[in-house]
Amino acid sequence: MFLQTIVNGLLMGGVYGLATIGFSVVWGVMGIINLAHGAYVMIGAYVAYVLNQWLGLDPFLAMAGAMPVLFVIGYVLQVALLNPVMRTSLLLTLVVTFGIDLILIDTFVQIFSSDVRGVQTAYSGRSLALGPVLIPYVRLAAAVLSVAVATAAYLFLNRTRTGQAILATALDREAARLMGIVPERIYGLTGGLSAAVTGAAGCLASTLFPISPTLGLTFLGAVFVITVLGGIGSVPGVILAGFAYALVQAFASTYLGANYQEIVAFSMFLVVLIVRPQGLFGKRFYGEAAS
Amino acid sequence: MNAQSNPAPILAVRDVSVRFGGVVAVRDVSFDLFPGEIVGLIGPNGAGKTTLLNVVSGLAGRHDGTVAFDGETISGRKPHVIARKGIARTFQIVQPFKNLTVLQNVSIGAMFCAPNRLSSETRALAREALEKVGLGRKADILPTQLTLSERKRLELARALSTCPRVLLLDEVMAGLNHTEIERIVALIREIRADGLSIVVVEHVMKAIMAICDRIVVLRFGEKIADGPPDAVVNDPHVVSAYLGERFAKRHAAQEVSP
Amino acid sequence: MTGSRKSLVLALAALAVLAILPFVIGNYWLRVLTSVFMVGVVAQGLNVIVGFAGYHAFGNSAFFGVGAYVVAVTLNAGWPLPLAFVAAGLASAVVAGVFGWPLLRLRGHYFAIASVALNMAFIEVILNLGGVTGGAQGLPLPISPMAPDLLYRIIYFLMLGALVAATAVVWVLSQSRLGYALRALKDSESGAEVMGVDTVRAKITAWAISAAMTGTVGGIWAYWITFIEVSSAFDIGISMRAYIMMLLGGIGTVFGPVAGAFLFQIVATMIWAEFTHIHNLLLGVFLVAVVMLVPNGVLPLLSRAGWRAASARLGGASTRLSHRLFAREER
Numbered sequence: 084m085f086l087q088t089i090v091n092g093l094l095m096g097g098v099y100g101l102a103t104i105g106f107s108v109v110w111g112v113m114g115i116i117n118l119a120h121g122a123y124v125m126i127g128a129y130v131a132y133v134l135n136q137w138l139g140l141d142p143f144l145a146m147a148g149a150m151p152v153l154f155v156i157g158y159v160l161q162v163a164l165l166n167p168v169m170r171t172s173l174l175l176t177l178v179v180t181f182g183i184d185l186i187l188i189d190t191f192v193q194i195f196s197s198d199v200r201g202v203q204t205a206y207s208g209r210s211l212a213l214g215p216v217l218i219p220y221v222r223l224a225a226a227v228l229s230v231a232v233a234t235a236a237y238l239f240l241n242r243t244r245t246g247q248a249i250l251a252t253a254l255d256r257e258a259a260r261l262m263g264i265v266p267e268r269i270y271g272l273t274g275g276l277s278a279a280v281t282g283a284a285g286c287l288a289s290t291l292f293p294i295s296p297t298l299g300l301t302f303l304g305a306v307f308v309i310t311v312l313g314g315i316g317s318v319p320g321v322i323l324a325g326f327a328y329a330l331v332q333a334f335a336s337t338y339l340g341a342n343y344q345e346i347v348a349f350s351m352f353l354v355v356l357i358v359r360p361q362g363l364f365g366k367r368f369y370g371e372a373a374s
Numbered sequence: 375m376n377a378q379s380n381p382a383p384i385l386a387v388r389d390v391s392v393r394f395g396g397v398v399a400v401r402d403v404s405f406d407l408f409p410g411e412i413v414g415l416i417g418p419n420g421a422g423k424t425t426l427l428n429v430v431s432g433l434a435g436r437h438d439g440t441v442a443f444d445g446e447t448i449s450g451r452k453p454h455v456i457a458r459k460g461i462a463r464t465f466q467i468v469q470p471f472k473n474l475t476v477l478q479n480v481s482i483g484a485m486f487c488a489p490n491r492l493s494s495e496t497r498a499l500a501r502e503a504l505e506k507v508g509l510g511r512k513a514d515i516l517p518t519q520l521t522l523s524e525r526k527r528l529e530l531a532r533a534l535s536t537c538p539r540v541l542l543l544d545e546v547m548a549g550l551n552h553t554e555i556e557r558i559v560a561l562i563r564e565i566r567a568d569g570l571s572i573v574v575v576e577h578v579m580k581a582i583m584a585i586c587d588r589i590v591v592l593r594f595g596e597k598i599a600d601g602p603p604d605a606v607v608n609d610p611h612v613v614s615a616y617l618g619e620r621f622a623k624r625h626a627a628q629e630v631s632p
Numbered sequence: 633m634t635g636s637r638k639s640l641v642l643a644l645a646a647l648a649v650l651a652i653l654p655f656v657i658g659n660y661w662l663r664v665l666t667s668v669f670m671v672g673v674v675a676q677g678l679n680v681i682v683g684f685a686g687y688h689a690f691g692n693s694a695f696f697g698v699g700a701y702v703v704a705v706t707l708n709a710g711w712p713l714p715l716a717f718v719a720a721g722l723a724s725a726v727v728a729g730v731f732g733w734p735l736l737r738l739r740g741h742y743f744a745i746a747s748v749a750l751n752m753a754f755i756e757v758i759l760n761l762g763g764v765t766g767g768a769q770g771l772p773l774p775i776s777p778m779a780p781d782l783l784y785r786i787i788y789f790l791m792l793g794a795l796v797a798a799t800a801v802v803w804v805l806s807q808s809r810l811g812y813a814l815r816a817l818k819d820s821e822s823g824a825e826v827m828g829v830d831t832v833r834a835k836i837t838a839w840a841i842s843a844a845m846t847g848t849v850g851g852i853w854a855y856w857i858t859f860i861e862v863s864s865a866f867d868i869g870i871s872m873r874a875y876i877m878m879l880l881g882g883i884g885t886v887f888g889p890v891a892g893a894f895l896f897q898i899v900a901t902m903i904w905a906e907f908t909h910i911h912n913l914l915l916g917v918f919l920v921a922v923v924m925l926v927p928n929g930v931l932p933l934l935s936r937a938g939w940r941a942a943s944a945r946l947g948g949a950s951t952r953l954s955h956r957l958f959a960r961e962e963r
Contacts, residue, residue, distance in 0.1 A: 116741055156861050168923055173741060174688060174875070182919030189913035304752055307745055342760045349753040356746050357734045362745050431826050453825035453831075462826065469823035471816045473884070482816045485809050486828030536827055 084337065092333030093326060094222040097229035098291060100325020102284035102302055103307055103308040103309040104236055104318055105157075105277030111316020112253040112273050115169055119160070120178040120306060121299025123278045124189035127285015128294045129191060135202045135289075141200045142289050149282040157278020169270070176267040179287055184299075191296040207290075208320050225287040230281050230322070237318040239276075249273050253316060268365075304345070308352040382445065384409045384571050385430065385461075385540050390439035390449075392425050392595075399425045400595045402439070407540065412572045414603070417592035418615060423575045424466060426452070426592070427542045428481040429464045430573075443540065452626050462538035464529040466545040466575075468611040470517035476528060477513035480504055483535035503535040509559060523554040530561065541565065541572045547581055559585055583607070591615065639887060641753035643799075650792060654785045656939045662784055664901050666856070669791035670849050672893035675874040675881075676798040677845035682875075683884030684811060685838045686818030687736065690871055694754050695843040697726040699850030704771045704860055707763050717851050724847025725840040732836040770861030773854060789854045790829075794852060795890065798845045803886045805841070814838055815884070837960065873915075875923060960963030 106120045130152055132144035134307060140148075160183060168175045204221060240246035252269045254258040262309040285298075292298060305328060313324030328348065335347035383406035392400040400422040407413050415423050428434035430451035432440050441449040462483070471479050479499055484491070484499040489507050491499075504510050507527040512520065517528060519584065526546050533541055543562070547555045559581050566572055576582050582603070589606040591599040593615040599606050606612055635949040655661055674696060681689045699720035708714040735746045758765045765771060776783050807812040813834040821831050854860050873896065874889075881892025901916070904911045 103877065110741070114741075116745065131885075164920060173744065174682075174879075177688070177690060178872070178875055178919055179745065180878070181921045182916040182923070184900065185912045185916030185919070189910060189916065193910065193913070304749075307749065311745070345756040346760060349749055349756060351744065352749050353735075353753070356738060356742060356749075379802075433822055433826070452830070453822070454828050454830045457826050457828040465823065469820035471819040471823065473815055473819060476811070478812065479816075482812055482824065482829065483827040485812060489809070489828075532823075532827060 088333050088337045089330065090216050090218060091337075092330035094218070094226045094329075095291070095333070096326030096329035097226040097233070097322070098284060098287045098325075099305050099309055099329050100181045100313075100322040101229035101233050101287065102281060103306045103313070103321045103325060104233060104284075105279075105281040105360075106306045107310045107313060107315055107317065108240075108249075109273060109277045110310060112249055113165075113169055113270055114173075115165060115176045116180070117277075118177060118303070119184040119187060120180075120281060121303035122184050123157065123281040124285040124288055124302045125191065125294075125296060125299040126156065126187065127153060127282035128289035128292075128298055129195065129285075130282065131286040131289040132200055132294050139245070141204055142286055143204075143228060145160055145289075146228075146283045147284045149286050153273040153282030156277030157281075160278075161274025162267070165274065166267055166270055188296050188299070191243055195296065197296060198322040199295045201293055202289050204290065223292055225267040229284065229287055232280060233318065233322050236276075236280050238249050240318060265311065271296075305348065308348055311352060326353045332352070375591065381460070382409075383407055383442075384444055386442040387426070387430065388440045388442070390426065390429055390437055390441065392422070392434055392437045393431060398595055400429070400437075400592075401593065403595070403597045404439075405590045405597065405600060407571050408575055410566065410569065411587050412566055412574060412585050414589040415573055415575045415592065416577070416579075416582060416589060420594075421592040422595040424544055424591055425595075427463060427544055427575060430456075430542060439598035454486070457483075457536055460537065460539040461542065462533035462536045462540070463542035464526075464533050464544055466548065468525045468529045470520075470525060470528055470532075472518055474517075475514050476509060476517055476520070477501070477504060479517060479528060480531050480535045483532055484537075487536040497516060499537070500535050502563055504532040506534060506564075507558075509532040511630055523550050523557075526550065527561075528556070530558075534565070539570060541570050542575075543572060544575045545577065546574075547576055547578045555581055579607075595599070643887065647796065650844060653732075654788050657780075658825070659784065662788055664898065665903075666784070666788045666791050668893055668897040669788075669795040670853055671870075671874060671897055672795045672878065672890050673798045673849040674870060675847050675877040675889035675893050676795070676802055677842040678755060678773070678871065678878055679802060679884065679889045680805065680876045681839050681842040683792060683878065684805065684814040684818065685835055685891075686814075687835065687839070688740075688744040689747045689839065689842065690744045690875075691749070691751035691868065692842065692846055692874070693866055693868050693870040694751035695728065695846035696850035696853070696870050697751070697754055697758075698724045698727055698843075698861050699847030699954070700854035700865040701758065701765060701771070702847070703851035703854045704766075704773050707772075707773055707855070708764065720851030721844040723795070724843040727847075728839040728843035729836055730754055732839040733832075736832070736835040736839060751866055751868055751871075755866045758862050758866075766861070768862075770859060773858045773860070775858060776855075787852065790852050790935040791849065794845075794849050799886065799890055801841065801845070802889075810834060822823070831956070869915075872919070879922065 102124050106117060109115050109117050109120075110323040127149045130149040130183065134140040134145040134148055135142055164179055164183065165176065168179055206220045209220050211220060211223065237271070240250060248264045248269055249272065252264060252266050252273075253261065256266050259269070263318035288298065288302070292301070309321060309324045309328050312327060313322070328351075331351060332344045332348055335343045339347070383409055385407035387406070388404050390400055390403050391398065394545055403422070403426060405413070415426065417423055424432060429437050429449070432448070432451055432455070437449070439449070440447050443456070443459055443461060445497060446459075448459065448461075471482070474482075479498060480500040480503050484496040484503075501510070501513070507530050509520075509527055509531060512524065517525060520528060526549075530543070530546060533543075552560065555578060562572060562574070562585055574582065574586065586603055588601065589599070589603050590597060591606060591609075591612050597607045598611045598615060601609075649768055650665070653665065657665075662874070674692070675694070678689065678692055681687050681692070702720040702723045703716045706719050707713070713717070731750055735743060735750070738746055759768050760768060805814075811825065813829045813831070816827070816829060817831045819832060825831055850865065854865070876891075877892030877896045878889045879892070880888075880895055881890065884889030900915070901917075907914055
């Protein structure tokens with residue numbers, strides 16, 4: 084029981100972490116709390132669903148389709164709607180992203196209706212048995228892939244020129260400008276890449292959760308909690324926090340009942356916010372100064 | 375104006391230390407401020423001057439040592455409690471309330487330092503503080519429309535409006551030109567004549583020398599000198615703190631040789 | 633100060649009209665106006681904590697929900713109606729006081745998301761509590777024995793009364809020491825503290841006032857619609873719409889949120905009546921459009937309006953501003 088609970092938590096943690104990276108980086112680099120972030124997860128899941136229905140494509144392979152689609156959405160929204168308001172006030176960015184969220188969700192309601200859907204794979208329902216512990220193949224694949232994509236995102240940010248430019252802009256916008264970086268272009272790129280990574284998480288989520296236009300709302304709560312736990316803008320922190328969050332949820336679910344998962348998560352969130360606002364794993368960061 | 379004629383200090387700082395993480399910002403600093411005195415607090419950047427003012431006004435958070443105001447221990451009290459007891463301060467980076475007019479900015483102090491005051495008294499007090507610093511005619515504009523010199527004086531007026539007995543001034547002259555500095559110096563003297571005791575943190579040495587009865591020198595968080603202005607500026611420790619060891623030695627040699 | 637007298641006269645005239653209207657208009661417009669008053673109070677509640685204190689309480693809908701559930705539960709327990717409403721306001725204020733103590737130490741983004749988390753936490757708690765709260769099934773309220781025509785008119789006046797009371801509170805606040813303390817700490821908390829302002833107490837008081845307003849209308853709303861569930865009572869969209877109204881009318885002003893509520897709710901109702909099935913989509917477009925059109929043209933005006941309000945001369949200016957805004961919207 085105890086071991087199975089740990090395994091359940093670890094299997095889910097990766098997806099939560101991956102779904103949070105984009106949100107955390109956007110907050111860290113641009114000081115934007117993107118309330119439409121959950122919708123990116125949802126769109127990623129629908130891309131996987133559509134490719135699965137039409138072409139019979141495996142939802143994990145659908146990442147290759149979802150990431151470019153979401154990059155474009157994220158880039159366009161950032162450049163057209165968020166760049167103009169992001170430096171004005173926290174209030175305006177929150178209102179705009181909330182508006183975008185409503186638009187995206189309602190658009191998907193119009194196209195796909197509010198019905199709940201799911202994707203099937205050849206190996207759905209099969210599990211790997213390790214002694215008393217059962218590991219469903221789907222969850223294992225999702226966990227492994229999410230860590231892989233997260234690692235790629237981390238390497239991109241830290242090992243490529245573009246990634247370095249994004250981090251430099253996060254630390255000091257004016258200094259970055261002096262180094263020849265155009266902040267507006269970096270912001271567009273950050274918005275696009277964050278959405279793309281989140282879309283990948285959406286594909287993984289399509290195999291684990293029922294797909295509906297409001298799928299993102301369930302994620303948004305977790306995303307908030309994990310961002311704060313992990314420290315804003317920190318990819319490794321977010322991944323660790325994703326596992327921590329999922330483990331706590333798994334234990335709450337096993338020992339208190341499934342209904343208590345969310346309450347435990349939110350209590351954890353409020354406590355961390357108050358006691359250690361820089362996050363469990365994070366340093367004090369840009370996002371704090373921008374308000 | 376010295377310890378013998380005024381045995382009871384109005385402000386007594388004792389063995390104060392402040393740590394930020396592993397860094398010691400202030401270490402075991404003690405000094406006194408006697409009634410009617412102006413004490414200068416000087417030292418190179420990062421010496422812990424502002425941190426020390428923050429300790430006195432209750433903004434520094436956790437620290438060791440004690441601060442006593444008029445015999446009563448105030449360390450650990452909240453900033454607004456300390457303010458209401460009669461210790462006012464200005465900030466190095468002026469912090470006007472941007473959405474309140476100049477007069478309203480000053481009224482805050484008058485309203486909250488004696489919460490039971492009548493509103494007519496509050497208004498009169500705020501007016502008086504504004505007139506004192508020469509901003510009477512700017513009462514109804516927004517602080518964003520003031521010049522730097524005016525903003526520094528607004529900062530002073532806000533402190534005065536709280537009816538303080540001790541005033542802590544953090545670089546009220548920084549960035550000002552000669553005439554403006556002379557104006558502030560005259561103002562500080564006038565405020566002292568009204569019966570206040572003042573701690574001045576300042577980099578403008580000429581002004582410090584002109585107004586202070588006593589100077590306390592900090593370096594890397596420690597007190598290295600405390601005495602009358604003339605004695606302090608000739609103290610070899612102080613000279614080396616400011617100008618480096620080599621210059622200090624040469625300076626000392628020059629003092630001896632002629 | 634003639635400006636303030638003029639806006640007072642205008643407000644009284646408007647009030648007189650609003651007092652006669654329910655005997656003239658049909659049920660549709662009665663419902664629309666009732667909801668205008670309701671969201672107006674929510675906007676005034678936000679105004680206190682956001683406009684005055686500068687704390688972005690995005691999750692203020694939590695108090696709307698708390699008020700709704702308190703009224704539902706107490707009425708089901710047989711409490712008299714007025715007592716239930718008072719309990720709703722008080723309970724919300726207490727919740728704000730208890731949670732405000734730790735949460736109002738957070739600033740900027742952190743407070744905003746913490747308040748959202750509070751709203752979400754209430755949803756989860758009620759879903760799990762079940763019992764008298766109805767849990768996931770929702771909670772019906774006792775049906776009033778009054779004839780619907782009379783009942784809806786009473787609710788109209790209840791909401792109108794709440795709006796007048798909330799606006800009066802904001803007016804008093806704008807003149808009071810607490811109001812000055814809040815506007816001071818909005819710009820610089822340490823600056824306010826060293827001038828003797830107990831910022832912690834001021835912020836908590838402000839949030840409690842804000843919560844009491846929001847909770848009371850949440851309670852009236854529950855009585856009005858007679859069936860509540862967590863998704864409608866703790867709908868974060870309530871605070872979002874109130875935010876937009878405040879933006880439209882002028883943040884930190886006395887009459888701005890009221891004007892914003894009228895403009896937003898009436899325009900929105902007229903549009904949505906035509907397009908019920910894409911109503912969220914249109915709301916989203918509207919939110920984005922307002923923000924995209926506002927910041928370059930009107931934001932400087934808004935901030936200027938903000939300080940004019942500090943001397944409570946605003947009323948007229950904010951309405952003019954909103955008119956101009958809406959003129960732009962319609963073009």
